Amino acid sequence: MRIDHLIAGRSVAGRDYFTTVNPATQEVLAEVASGGEAEVHAAVAAAKEAFPKWAGLPAPDRAKLVRRLGELIAKNVPELAQAETNDTGQVIAQTGKQLVPRAADNFSYFAEMCVRVDGHTYPTPTHLNYTLFHPVGVCALISPWNVPFMTATWKTAPCLAFGNTAVLKMSELSPLTAARLGELALEAGIPAGVLNIVHGYGKEAGEPLVRHPDVRAISFTGSTATGNRIVKEAGLKKFSMELGGKSPFVVFEDADFERALDAAVFMIFSNNGERCTAGSRILVHKAIYAKFVDRFVARAKKIAVGDPLDEKTIIGPMISQGHLAKVRSYIELGRKEGASLLCGGVDAPLVSDRVKKGNYVAPTVFADVDNRMKIAQDEIFGPVACIIPFADEAEAIRLANDIQYGLSSYVWTENIGKAHRVAAAIEAGMCFVNSQNVRDLRQPFGGTKASGTGREGGTWSYEVFLEPKNVAVSL
Numbered sequence: 001m002r003i004d005h006l007i008a009g010r011s012v013a014g015r016d017y018f019t020t021v022n023p024a025t026q027e028v029l030a031e032v033a034s035g036g037e038a039e040v041h042a043a044v045a046a047a048k049e050a051f052p053k054w055a056g057l058p059a060p061d062r063a064k065l066v067r068r069l070g071e072l073i074a075k076n077v078p079e080l081a082q083a084e085t086n087d088t089g090q091v092i093a094q095t096g097k098q099l100v101p102r103a104a105d106n107f108s109y110f111a112e113m114c115v116r117v118d119g120h121t122y123p124t125p126t127h128l129n130y131t132l133f134h135p136v137g138v139c140a141l142i143s144p145w146n147v148p149f150m151t152a153t154w155k156t157a158p159c160l161a162f163g164n165t166a167v168l169k170m171s172e173l174s175p176l177t178a179a180r181l182g183e184l185a186l187e188a189g190i191p192a193g194v195l196n197i198v199h200g201y202g203k204e205a206g207e208p209l210v211r212h213p214d215v216r217a218i219s220f221t222g223s224t225a226t227g228n229r230i231v232k233e234a235g236l237k238k239f240s241m242e243l244g245g246k247s248p249f250v251v252f253e254d255a256d257f258e259r260a261l262d263a264a265v266f267m268i269f270s271n272n273g274e275r276c277t278a279g280s281r282i283l284v285h286k287a288i289y290a291k292f293v294d295r296f297v298a299r300a301k302k303i304a305v306g307d308p309l310d311e312k313t314i315i316g317p318m319i320s321q322g323h324l325a326k327v328r329s330y331i332e333l334g335r336k337e338g339a340s341l342l343c344g345g346v347d348a349p350l351v352s353d354r355v356k357k358g359n360y361v362a363p364t365v366f367a368d369v370d371n372r373m374k375i376a377q378d379e380i381f382g383p384v385a386c387i388i389p390f391a392d393e394a395e396a397i398r399l400a401n402d403i404q405y406g407l408s409s410y411v412w413t414e415n416i417g418k419a420h421r422v423a424a425a426i427e428a429g430m431c432f433v434n435s436q437n438v439r440d441l442r443q444p445f446g447g448t449k450a451s452g453t454g455r456e457g458g459t460w461s462y463e464v465f466l467e468p469k470n471v472a473v474s475l
């Protein structure tokens, strides 16, 4: 298979190609066009040309086309889910039942929403002030390799629904499903040039895109290191930066133990642990620490690791051999730092013949972790849990906040006052109380500190994809 760029509604061949590989089998899935400055310039020019007509469409007409794209995704869930699983190693139970259906929902949700964009009025005795919301123009949408289709649609849906045009750049490690998104957008009747896709590497394709003077807004999801680079490269633009995380999962002694345990296991091992909102620092009150660790390890040992196309698999392969090496290096480091390795480790787990060349890591649990260790401070982005004891509420809050990141957080307690106090005190963009991460499309999604700036979701997506203008009329 060959994947080309999509520019002005046409498939554009690359001057060069790279391969995308199935991380479960190492088979080459496709030759992918590798874009650079020339393709980025052509794509931005196409988006700029398409912008006035698309922005000028009445919102209900745009909504119809955006909704139709969501319907086409919904119709193609099995095909898209299989492609996403093959390209990323994310297990089919997640891609087929959660991630691709949610991608379809993103379009229906923002189609509904774009017809409701309204303004405010601020009357004074001398002036009538009112707000207009304009689309921004050409937006750069940059997606990482974990849950790439969901992330790309989470950006594309509000971007297009609000009247902007886009150049989408997927991660070089996971371009397959976005290529289908481009085809489905055209099939839905979204005009040529409204959604353009340039494939390629960060340095060659990403950098010219974020630097381009005609790009007015950047919605980026990826690592904190790349986010920092983009902010420096891009100059003055609108930004939404959804970056890394190392989220605290705090379990107090009075928590509903079984539910907290379930959620803790889910929040670090689902999506292969390659999840920005993973509860990767599990802080447990010392009164229940030993019991929690025992039960957590027993659960981790039972998790099915293997073929991501098998409905029963919970953990599939890591996205690439490079990432596998990174995750293993952190497991080695954890041992050197003195944490107790209770299960998992660097040895590859046993898997079926079909996937025996896959990039596998067994669910790994470190206990007796000190929050200052690097395994507790760095985003490992794999199925590696760090369990840290704490003595009281004040220490739990101090440990939760003693980190550069601030994306998500989880608090488990049956004490209502404590739940609210701790939720308020944790430095994070999101806090889930007695719950795993449950996404509501209206909620502000995003992080603070090194986890990013800006929020997306519901009206929060106005921040990046709409430009408010105040009109003051003298009376």
Ligand code: NAD
Residues within 6 Å of the ligand: 142, 143, 144, 145, 146, 151, 169, 170, 171, 172, 200, 201, 202, 203, 205, 206, 207, 210, 221, 222, 223, 224, 225, 226, 227, 229, 230, 241, 242, 243, 244, 245, 275, 276, 277, 379, 381, 407, 446, 447, 451, 452
């Ligand atoms: P990454 O930063 O390496 O790459 C992300 C994207 O940026 C890719 O498309 C890449 O090609 C591109 N890129 C790289 N260098 C660039 C440059 N100089 N200019 C422009 N674009 C460039 O991240 P990754 O390894 O693909 O993804 C994993 C990271 O993403 C983790 O840190 C994870 O926490 C984060 N993430 C965050 C969220 C969130 O919502 N906060 C969601 C998912 C993933």
